[in-house]
Amino acid sequence: xxxxxxxxxxxxxxxxxxxxxxxxxxxxxxxxxxxxxxxxxxxxxxxxxxxxxxxxxxxxxxxxxxxxxxxxxxxxxxxxxxxxxxxxxxxxxxxxxxxxxxxxxxxxxxxxxxxxxxxxxxxxxxxxxxx
Amino acid sequence: xxxxxxxxxxxxxxxxxxxxxxxxxxxxxxxxxxxxxxxxxxxxxxxxxxxxxxxxxxxxxxxxxxxxxxxxxxxxxxxxxxxxxxxxxxxxxxxxxxxxxxxxxxxxxxxxxxxxxxxxxxxxxxxxxxx
DNA sequence: ACAGAGTTGACAACCGTTCTCAACTAGCCT
DNA sequence: AGGCTAGTTGAGAACGGTTGTCAACTCTGT
Numbered sequence: 579x580x581x582x583x584x585x586x587x588x589x590x591x592x593x594x595x596x597x598x599x600x601x602x603x604x605x606x607x608x609x610x611x612x613x614x615x616x617x618x619x620x621x622x623x624x625x626x627x628x629x630x631x632x633x634x635x636x637x638x639x640x641x642x643x644x645x646x647x648x649x650x651x652x653x654x655x656x657x658x659x660x661x662x663x664x665x666x667x668x669x670x671x672x673x674x675x676x677x678x679x680x681x682x683x684x685x686x687x688x689x690x691x692x693x694x695x696x697x698x699x700x701x702x703x704x705x706x707x708x709x
Numbered sequence: 710x711x712x713x714x715x716x717x718x719x720x721x722x723x724x725x726x727x728x729x730x731x732x733x734x735x736x737x738x739x740x741x742x743x744x745x746x747x748x749x750x751x752x753x754x755x756x757x758x759x760x761x762x763x764x765x766x767x768x769x770x771x772x773x774x775x776x777x778x779x780x781x782x783x784x785x786x787x788x789x790x791x792x793x794x795x796x797x798x799x800x801x802x803x804x805x806x807x808x809x810x811x812x813x814x815x816x817x818x819x820x821x822x823x824x825x826x827x828x829x830x831x832x833x834x835x836x837x838x839x840x
Numbered sequence: 841a842c843a844g845a846g847t848t849g850a851c852a853a854c855c856g857t858t859c860t861c862a863a864c865t866a867g868c869c870t
Numbered sequence: 871a872g873g874c875t876a877g878t879t880g881a882g883a884a885c886g887g888t889t890g891t892c893a894a895c896t897c898t899g900t
Contacts, residue, residue, distance in 0.1 A: 587846065587897060609887075623849040628888065648779035648856085649887070663818055674817050679810060683832050686805050687794055692834030699830040701814050703823030718866060718877065740856075754880040759857065779887085780856070841900105848895070859884070869874080 594620040595630040596639075604671060605643055605651035643700075665705035674701070725751040726761040727770075735802050736774055736782035774831065796836035805832070 598611055598618070606614070612627045622630075631652050634640040641655045656673070659680070663672040679699060687695040729742055729749070737745070743758045753761075762783050765771040772786045774793070787804070790811070794803040810830060818826040 589847065589897080591848070607887085625850085625889075626848060629847090644775050644779055648775055648781065650779065663821055663823060665823065672821050672823075674821075676813060676817070678813055679830075682807060682809055683830075686807070687832055687834045690794055690803050690805075691837035692794055692796065692803075692832075693840055695832060695834040697830065697832040699810075699828065701818055701823075701826060701828040703818045703826040706822035709824055720866080720878065722879070738856085756858075756881085757879060760878090843900085844898100846895105846897080849892105851891085853890070854888080856887095857885085860882090861880105863879085865876100865878070867874105867876095870872090 590620075591622045591626050592630055594618075594622055595627060596634070599634070599640060599652070599654045603653075605641075605653040607649055607651050611652070643698075661699045661701065663701045663703065665708055666702045667704055667708040670705045670707075721751075722753045722757050723761050725749075725753055726758060727765070730765070730771060730783070730785045734784075735800065736772075736784040738780055738782050742783070777833075792830045792832065794832045794834065796839055797833045798835055798839040801836045801838075 594615055595611065598615055598620075601614075608628050608631055609624070611631070612622065612624045615622045615627070631640060631642075635642045635652070639655055641653050643651050643653070645651055660673045660675045661679070663674050664670070676699070679697075683697045684695055687693070725746055726742065728751075729746055732745075739758050739762055740755070742762070743753065743755045746753045746758070762771060762773075766773045766783070770786055772784050774782050774784070776782055777797075791804045791806045792810070794805050795801070807830070810828075814828045815826055818824070
């Protein structure tokens with residue numbers, strides 16, 4: 579067993595996607611990232627962008643969320659688990675942590691005999707400047 | 710102002726969809742519901758199923774969720790606000806209530822000046838019979 | 841340099857969802 | 871009843887995001 583997956587190459591494209599992911603803080607769709615790369619002068623095929631993002635999600639390097647209409651959006655994973663408070667008018671996002679929620683979900687799941695628990699929690703509201 | 714929306718007709722199709730929604734407890738996709746109606750002998754066009762479900766969601770009669778791969782699934786709404794504990798293998802669903810979470814989200818949002826707060830919370834795990 | 845596994849990208853295929861539009865109804869007015 | 875009209879339906883096309891295909895390409899170790 580090697581330290582990295584065997585036969586996984588750090589190609590130009592993968593590096594470009596990784597670099598792009600570090601260049602913004604918010605969630606972007608795969609197509610946004612594809613365009614961003616093209617404008618930057620590092621064009622990467624759309625299929626490759628999807629493949630690479632998928633891998634990064636599997637590796638836990640990137641967070642995957644779904645918009646309300648089912649589109650996948652990606653974002654560099656910060657090291658701590660957290661949730662988002664999103665303004666439903668302007669989209670402004672605040673990261674929030676909720677140890678209480680983490681505990682609560684695990685407890686509830688345990689009560690019903692569910693294991694291997696994960697959860698998704700997003701809070702929507704109207705931000706101060708949109709009220 | 711009338712008691713019901715003006716110009717909204719209780720057609721055969723709408724009644725059939727409403728009846729179908731009362732006939733199961735778990736979440737189903739629009740296409741599942743479309744098939745269910747066909748097998749029942751009340752065939753309703755797929756587009757109509759989508760339209761009707763959309764309306765019911767808007768009216769708050771039906772809950773809309775997204776599966777992990779972005780597909781929309783629908784379910785008759787019970788009157789109390791609650792969340793779902795879903796088995797990621799077999800799909801078994803348990804309704805859970807979390808006054809603590811409700812309070813927490815409102816508090817967090819308030820701290821950041823956000824108003825008119827709503828939230829989505831889904832818990833995923835492996836149910837006892839799938840472990 | 842060579843071999844061979846891994847990777848890429850243009851494009852087609854897929855699949856859930858929405859749109860289009862002519863035919864059809866339900867409800868209302870006379 | 872008959873007719874008018876806004877609302878509704880359904881078959882199929884269109885759409886948009888995502889995944890599959892496959893021949894050409896590129897690392898990496900030998």
